[in-house]
Amino acid sequence: MEGKRFRILIAKPGLDGHDRGAKVVARGLAEAGFEVIYTGLHQTAEQIVEAAIQEDVDAVGLSILSGAHMTYFPKVLQILRERGAGDIMVFGGGIIPREDAEELKRMGVAEIFGPGTPIADIVSFLHKRLS
Amino acid sequence: MDKESWLRDCYSGRPLREDVIFTTLSGGEQDPLYTPEDLPGFDYQHELGYPGLYPFTRGIHPTMYRGKLWTMRQFAGYGTAEDTNRRYKFLLERGQTGLSVAFDMPTIMGRDSDDPLSEGEVGRCGVAIDSLRDMEILFEGIPLKDIxxxxxxxxxxxxxxxxxxxxxxxxxxxxxxxxxxxxxxxxxxxxxxxxxxxxxxxxxxxxxxxxxxxxxxxxxxxxxxxxxxxxxxxxxxxxxxxxxxxxxxxxxxxxxxxxxxxxxxxxxxxxxxxxxxxxxxxxxxxxxxxxxxxxxxxxxxxxxxxxxxxxxxxxxxxxxxxxxxxxxxxxxxxxxxxxxxxxxxxxxxxxxxxxxxxxxxxxxxxxxxxxxxxxxxxxxxxxxxxxxxxxxxxxxxxxxxxxxxxxxxxxxxxxxxxxxxxxxxxxxxxxxxxxxxxxxxxxxxEGRRVVVGVNRFRDPDERLEIEIMRIDPAVEKRQRERLARLRAERSNAEVERRLKELKEGARGDANLMPLIINCSRAYCTEGEIVGALKEVFGTYREPVIF
The missing domain is CATH 3.20.20.240 (Methylmalonyl-CoA mutase)
Incomplete structure (x- = not known):
């Protein structure tokens, strides 16, 4: 990979403990040359934004399988803007109905990757959008 | 003929499909064929025996499904206790033979629906249960002695x-x-x-x-x-x-x-x-x-x-x-x-x-x-x-x-x-x-493991044609209102007394079940009971590994 190594925060918001997807994506992105920070479980939106700013990341990926996506994505977007970090891109994945994904994209989420997404697709998306 | 000579004379050298890995899903190597030679020292009585008898390899009951079919038990729960009660009745009317409760994340994590960390999670991936009151509604009209x-x-x-x-x-x-x-x-x-x-x-x-x-x-x-x-x-x-x-x-x-x-x-x-x-x-x-x-x-x-x-x-x-x-x-x-x-x-x-x-x-x-x-x-x-x-x-x-x-x-x-x-x-x-x-x-x-519709046989014009369930966003508000009513109506002095007894029990070595049952009867909420135990026991944090 040429030039800057992009920094990505993979985060698990809320009470949900399903972390297979988050971990597989974190590892896949790291292998593809990204610098990856994984928050671990049970993070509040405030903690996630704090970590994103502290770690100076280019993008935040949220993984939510508990159905709380319509609360957490908007909250993270909002707090990022409030903290003057609205340029950090937010993307995500999980068990998210298509209608909700469309709505989240209208709110400013860059992309929602559902089950079955190849990591290669996420890698090329991040390269395209962050370059 | 034995397996080795069959492999040598008949099997090997013939064209095989190239795009397949012949292993189990877990990665175990597989032979093309199994024969008695793959079971050296096989002892029927010792390894298998009979159903209902040690070592139960063939099943734990002598009659197995001739005596009783397996219990058909669908894991279910969403929204409020009323929503899930309706789903249970729907399933029982259609021949389900046991119940299985899916709780929402706050209930699973021991938090009440009005806990700040429960925001957005109430009734989402399971049913919201805060107290005995919700549990009464969950099983209303379902006789617990029969199921x-x-x-x-x-x-x-x-x-x-x-x-x-x-x-x-x-x-x-x-x-x-x-x-x-x-x-x-x-x-x-x-x-x-x-x-x-x-x-x-x-x-x-x-x-x-x-x-x-x-x-x-x-x-x-x-x-x-x-x-x-x-x-x-x-x-x-x-x-x-x-x-x-x-x-x-x-x-x-x-x-x-x-x-x-x-x-x-x-x-x-x-x-x-x-x-x-x-x-x-x-x-x-x-x-x-x-x-x-x-x-x-x-x-x-x-x-x-x-x-x-x-x-x-x-x-x-x-x-x-x-x-x-x-x-x-x-x-x-x-x-x-x-x-x-x-x-x-x-x-x-x-x-x-x-x-x-x-x-x-x-x-x-x-x-x-x-x-x-x-x-x-x-x-x-x-x-x-x-x-x-x-x-x-x-x-x-x-x-x-x-x-x-x-x-x-x-x-x-x-x-x-x-x-x-x-x-x-x-x-x-x-x-x-x-x-x-x-x-x-x-x-x-890498395409070595085929998942139909994902990495093979994809449908380029795929449209999602099935209906998707929506959870009413008002569930969280309704559940919080019910909880507020409960907190106003119950005897809070009794709640305090039972929680105090529980904490004392937890500090010592009393069996905690009777104390928790007393809390439940007094309509202590799940979050209050778990909170009392957290005061004594603390909480766990895991090391992060990926």
Whole structure:
């Protein structure tokens, strides 16, 4: 990979403990040359934004399988803007109905990757959008 | 002719499909053919025996499905207690024979619906239960003396069990008549499912308190459902699922014995819960090996005398992680195959996933198809007429042995690490599972593992044509209002008194179950009861590994 190594925060918001997807994506992105920070479980939106700013990341990926996506994505977007970090891109994945994904994209989420997404697709998306 | 010469003279050198890896889903090498030569020293009486008799390889009951079919038990819950009560009645009217409660994340984590951390999660992936009041509504019109109920609850299992016992009390059903299961398997929470509350040691104390209380007061209750399901969903192989689950089971047995209980007092009420993934024969072999290993260890290592302590009874759920978001209708077929393997493996109860669960909680239509899948297997296919019909297959017997050997190898490694708790602290299970999950993903990405509709046979014009369930966003507000009413109406002095007694008990060595039941009767909320215990026990934080 040429030039800057992009920094990505993979985060698990809320009470949900399903972390297979988050971990597989974190590892896949790291292998593809990204610098990856994984928050671990049970993070509040405030903690996630704090970590994103502290770690100076280019993008935040949220993984939510508990159905709380319509609360957490908007909250993270909002707090990022409030903290003057609205340029950090937010993307995500999980068990998210298509209608909700469309709505989240209208709110400013860059992309929602559902089950079955190849990591290669996420890698090329991040390269395209962050370059 | 023997196998070696057949391989040499007839098989080798012929063209084989090049795009396939001939291994089991878990990566085990496979021969093209199995013969009696693959079962050296095979001893029917010793390895298989007869159904209902040690070592139970062929099944735990003498009559198996001729006597009683497996319990058809669909895991269900969403929204408020009223919403889920309607779903239960829908399922029971359609021939379901047991209940299984899916709680929402706040309930699973011991938090009330009005807790700030519950925001956005109330009633979303299961039903919201804050107190005995919600539990009364959940089972309204469902006589608890006629049905068994399984509850997927771990950290706060004692609290939800107390709520259930109190609902029984209100329906005039004594504790002794109530039958069911709490998952209550905290070890696999640290290993895979990650919904823990307290640190391991006080969690184990709660578990032994429940085992002791139920063996005296609620004799038909399964006090732990030792679960491989979540280990597999988190990405493990079949052998890892088998080994880690057995290791957890033996750890509970050792904890019970260390707490001064007689093994035959509590072991007959331990039950198991496995996943059933797509590799048909590997899964059947896993179930058969599980029964044989449990029986052997319980009799020979732990000295159990009661045959019921040797018998592994288990529930099975088809593999959620095998389902695809792409062409979701195909999930009906995947689930049917997995369900068939579970039945051929001799399961005692079964949940079949719905086709739409990669998108949301299931619709009525989808869950009805899932239930009908079980009914077709049970009533039309004829597979339930003969016990362990795959027994004696060279391949299945060989694979059963291999599963057993693989699991025992892991059991030895876990022992070398100092046992299950020590292995958790060292991140052993977490690392093994994360590695296996990543390996599986790589195989799919590289096209070595085919998933129809995902990396082969994709539909370029695919449109999602199934209905997706929506949860009413007003659920959270309604549930918080109900909770506010409860807090205003109940005797808060009584609540305080019962919580204080619970804390005192927790600081000492009293059995906590009776104290929690008193809290439940006083309409203490789940969050209050768990909060009181957290004050004494503290909470757990895991090391981050990926």
């Amino acid at each position: 068994t109920t399984s509850m997927t609850i771990n950290g706060p299992a004692a609290v939800l069990l107390a709520f259930y016992l109190c609902v029984g009390e209100k329906q005039g059903v004594s504790f002794r008549e109530l039958g069911g299961t709490i998952q209550n398997d905290i070890l696999k929470e640290y290993i895979a499912q990650k919904s823990w509350i307290f640190p391991p040691r006080p969690s184990m104390r709660l578990i032994t308190d429940i085992m002791a209380f139920c063996s005296r007061e609620v004799p038909r209750w399964n006090t732990i459902s030792i679960s491989g399901y979540h280990i597999r969903e988190a990405g493990s192989t079949a052998v890892q699922e088998l080994a880690f689950t057995l290791a957890d089971g033996f750890a509970y047995v050792e904890a019970g014995i260390a707490a001064g209980l007689d093994v035959d007092e509590f072991a007959p009420r331990l039950s198991f819960f496995f996943n059933c993934h797509m590799d048909f024969f590997e899964e059947v072999a896993k179930f058969r090996a599980a029964r044989r290993l449990w029986a052997r260890y319980m009799r020979e290592k732990y000295g159990a005398k009661d045959p019921r302590s040797w018998m592994m009874r288990f529930h099975t759920q088809t593999a959620g992680c095998s389902l695809t978001a792409q062409q979701p209708e195909n999930n009906i077929v995947r689930t049917a195959l997995e369900a068939l393997a579970a039945v051929l493996g001799g399961t005692q109860s079964l949940h079949t996933n719905s086709m739409d669960e990669t998108w949301a909680l299931p619709t009525e239509k989808a869950v009805q198809i899932a239930l009908r899948t079980q009914q077709v297997i049970a009533y039309e296919s004829g597979v339930a007429h003969v016990i362990d019909p795959l027994g004696g297959s060279y391949y299945v017997e060989h694979l059963t042995r291999r599963m057993e050997e693989g699991a025992e190898e892991y059991l030895r490694r876990i022992e070398e690490l100092g046992g299950v708790l020590a292995a958790i602290e060292q991140g052993f299970f977490q690392r093994e599972i994360a590695d296996a999950a990543y390996r599986y993903q790589k195989e799919i990405e």
